[in-house]
Amino acid sequence: MKIIRSKSFTGDRAWAALDIANMNGITTRLHWTDQPYKWHVNDGQEVFVVLDGQVQMRYRENGVEQATLLEVGDIFYAAVGTEHVAHPQGAARVLVIETQGSV
Known part of the structure; x- marks a missing residue:
């Protein structure tokens, strides 16, 4: 059993992570960041949930860059x-x- 207070989690660097669970090769991690990540394509599917703050998610569809602002509770x-x-x-x-x- 584990209780995690996400609002109190901070990292010593951008994209610092707290491993929460690994269920048959699927990881759940809490990240803290104040810097952008890098353009990437995951090896599998990804679910990204904003718990605190705002994140502009940029993505490419058919070679065209798009962006959307994710608020608390939004899922990408x-x-x-x-x-x-x-x-x-x-x-x-x-x-x-x-x-x-x-990645």
Whole structure:
């Protein structure tokens, strides 16, 4: 049993992570960041949930870059092959569920 107070989690660097669970190769991690990630494509599907702050999610569909602002409670689902990058607007905490070892 584990209780995690996400609002109190901070990292010593951007995209610092707290491992919450690994269920048959699917990881659930809490991230703290105040810096953008990098453009990437995950090895599998990804679920990205904003718990605190705002994150501008940029993604490419058919070679065209698009962006949407994710607020607290919003969920971004990246299917296999979805190129994307998260740009927090200040500090943010996000829950990421993805295949273990994914970028």
